[in-house]
Amino acid sequence: MGQRGDAAREAIGRSKGGLSTKIYTLVDAHGLPIGFHLTQGLVCDLDGADVLLNELAADTLEADKGIDADERVPYAT
Numbered sequence: 001m002g003q004r005g006d007a008a009r010e011a012i013g014r015s016k017g018g019l020s021t022k023i024y025t026l027v028d029a030h031g032l033p034i035g036f037h038l039t040q041g042l043v044c045d046l047d048g049a050d051v052l053l054n055e056l057a058a059d060t061l062e063a064d065k066g067i068d069a070d071e072r073v074p075y076a077t
Helices: 045-053 070-076
Strands: 013-015 018-027 033-040
């Protein structure tokens, strides 16, 4: 039987509704995935997205309201 890892490494977190995981996906202009990052469900959207945004090399950034914050403006310029 395989070994079990710890919940933080596996991006599984406990919330009121049970165990949860957030999936952040970076896609290209055609909607094809080029990167992803997993966090526990209770992690702030901005913190999880920073991991992908730090690796971003693009002229344009489209994001949903979960990433809309003044600290993220430099990524879009």
